[in-house]
Amino acid sequence: MISRRDFHRTLAAGALAGMTGSLFSSSPELRADDSEKNIAKPSVPYIDMHTHIGQYVSSEKNLPASGLIKWMDENYIEKAVVLPLVSPESTLFLQPPELVLAAANEFPDRLIPFCCYDPRHAKHVGNAALINHLKRYKELGAKGFGEHKVGLDFNDPLMMKVYAACEEVGLPVLFHLDTIRGKDKPGLPHLEEAIATFPDLTFIGHGPGWWASISGDVETLGGYPTGDVAPGGAIDRLMEKYPNIYGDLSAGSGNNAIARDMEFGREFLIRRQDRICFGSDYLAPGQVVPQFETLQNMDLPLDVQEKIFRGNTIKVLDLS
Incomplete structure (x- = not known):
């Protein structure tokens, strides 16, 4: 007899298989005909909280807005947030807010623009000027910052x-x-200070350090931990205490967090169903997105799927 936890670990191994290659490894093109798709049709169309356009780390990997739309059509994604990248540590090829806003103007029914600003640029800028700068981006259509x-x-x-x-x-x-x-640091004290200081600001967590903190035994915020998740992680603690913190399931870090221990991952998504948003971090042609298979294997209740796949993003971004 195989134990329930071993069964879920076997599912996790299959879901993580798509992550073993490079982030930019090629995959077969998905075609528009539903009968030819490589993923199962979700209960509701996705709204993707996390995508990019342009170039990231390779000049040969360029994703135009039209390419993103094509991928969305192939994967049951109704709308997608497009995020700029403006800090030198974030990417080799910067992606300014103006690029994102132009893409959203081209596809206003499909793409949701965000804006961004490197805090180091604000060192000699007054608070009023910074606020006016962000107000301008919001007037141009930006629905968030990041x-x-x-x-x-x-x-x-x-x-x-x-x-x-x-x-x-x-x-x-x-x-x-x-x-x-x-x-x-482990336990996320810096993040907690921010979300406690600004209770009327919604924070949406992403990245290896955030998602490693799903486990109570995390020792580093820089990797992709494996094995069973220990109770008492900082994410659960912060979500229990603060109503203004959410999670974005995108990238290898988001998939790893819920797939490394499928039993815990499923229970976590059900427990935090009002705080989790589907995301892919799709940023290059041919990129593998393992979240589709992981979420399919979890067989979440339909009401939970609807919140995570789209409802929470609609709420957080006040989408009509």
């Missing part, structure tokens, strides 16, 4: 200055957290 992926401590005074402006303007912050960008 990807906030900066080589500073998460609670650095310059970072806190930007959070204050985002709270004032009403822009949710989607952040990356690890040992290099949005730096913190």
Whole structure:
């Protein structure tokens, strides 16, 4: 007899198989005909909280807005948030907010733009000027701030200055957290200071450090832990205590968090069903996105699927 935990670990191994190659490894093209698709049709169309366009680390891997739309059509994704990247630690090829806003203007029914600003640029900028700068982006259509992926401590005074402006303007912050960008420690004390200081600002967690913190025994915020998840992780603790912290399931880190221990992962998603948003971090043609298979294997209740696949993003971003 195989135990329930071993059964779920076997499922996890299959779900993680798609992550063994490079992030940019090629995969067969999915075709529009439902009978030819490589993924199962979800209970409701996805809204993707985390995508990019342009170039990331390779000049040969360019994803135009039209390419993103094509991939969305092939994977039952109705709308997608497109995130700029403006900090030198975030990417080799910067992706300014203007690129994202232009893409959203081209596909207004499909793409949801965010804006971003490196806090180090705000060092000599007054609070009023920074607020007006973000208000302008919001007037141009930005629904949030991010990807906030900066080589500073998460609670650095310059970072806190930007959070204050985002709270004032009403822009949710989607952040990356690890040992290099949005730096913190096990237990996430820097993040907790920020979410406690700005209770009216919605924070959306992403990245290896954030998702490693699903487990109570995490020792480093820079990797992809394996094995069973220990109870008492910082994510559960923070979500229990603070109503303004959410999680974005995107990238290898998000998939690893719920697939490394499928039993815990499923229970976590059901327990935190009001705080988790589907995301892919799709950013290059041919990229494998293992979240589709992982979520399919979990067989979540339909009401939970609807919240995670789209409902929570609609709520957080106030989408009509």
